[in-house]
Amino acid sequence: MKKVDIYTDGACSGNPGAGGWAAILIYNGIEKELSGYNRETTNNRMELFAVIQGLKQLNQRCEVTVYSDSAYVCNAFLEGWIDEWSASDWKLKGGKGQVKNADLWKMLLLECGKHSVNFVKVKGHSDNIYNNRCDKLATGEIANASKNPQID
Numbered sequence: 001m002k003k004v005d006i007y008t009d010g011a012c013s014g015n016p017g018a019g020g021w022a023a024i025l026i027y028n029g030i031e032k033e034l035s036g037y038n039r040e041t042t043n044n045r046m047e048l049f050a051v052i053q054g055l056k057q058l059n060q061r062c063e064v065t066v067y068s069d070s071a072y073v074c075n076a077f078l079e080g081w082i083d084e085w086s087a088s089d090w091k092l093k094g095g096k097g098q099v100k101n102a103d104l105w106k107m108l109l110l111e112c113g114k115h116s117v118n119f120v121k122v123k124g125h126s127d128n129i130y131n132n133r134c135d136k137l138a139t140g141e142i143a144n145a146s147k148n149p150q151i152d
Contacts, residue, residue: 001116002027006054007067009124009134010046013142019046020141022134023054032057035137037145046138047073048104055111064117069124069131077119082109 005026012019019041025032034053038046047070055064068074076082084093086109090102099105122128125135 002060002062004058004062004064005067006051006064007122007128007130007134008047008050008054008073009069009131009138010043010048010050011135011138011142012041012043012046013146016040016042018142018145019043020138020145021046021050021053022137022141023050023057024130024134024137025054025057026130033133033137035141037141039145042101044070044072045101045104048101048108050134050138052104052107052111055108055115055117058115062115064115065120066117067120067122067128067131069122069128071121074119074121076105077117078121 007024008022010019010021017040019038020035022033022035034057036053047068051066051068051073054066058064082105085099085105090099090105091097092099122131124131
């Protein structure tokens with residue numbers, strides 16, 4: 001099985017507000033950068049969307065390590081929250097409402113199901129060059145859209 005590393009990041013100017021996402025896929029030393037923009041979103045949605053878009057690039061089952069600075073994304077898998085949410089029909093513990101961003105969590109679970117995926121939490125805005133590149137790509141999408149207001 002091919003081994004692929006995916007670094008991701010999401011950014012938001014205002015929360016909610018304009019958002020950007022980015023992913024860098026690495027396989028056998030070859031890198032592929034992806035990024036995009038959403039006019040009205042949240043930081044958490046952009047973090048999730050970055051992982052989804054990275055995984056969607058893979059056209060066969062792979063062993064994937066996703067690196068993210070998002071505790072929201074990583075802890076959902078590392079702490080088993082995602083299993084609890086899915087089993088409870090996307091309701092929070094104690095019936096305290098619905099899980100936010102359930103639409104994206106469901107998409108992410110679908111994409112993860114196609115691969116063997118492990119999540120690694122990295123420190124944001126630190127010495128991880130790929131995380132820093134993703135941050136620049138994501139924030140660059142927001143900056144570019146603010147210069148070109150016709151972008152949706």
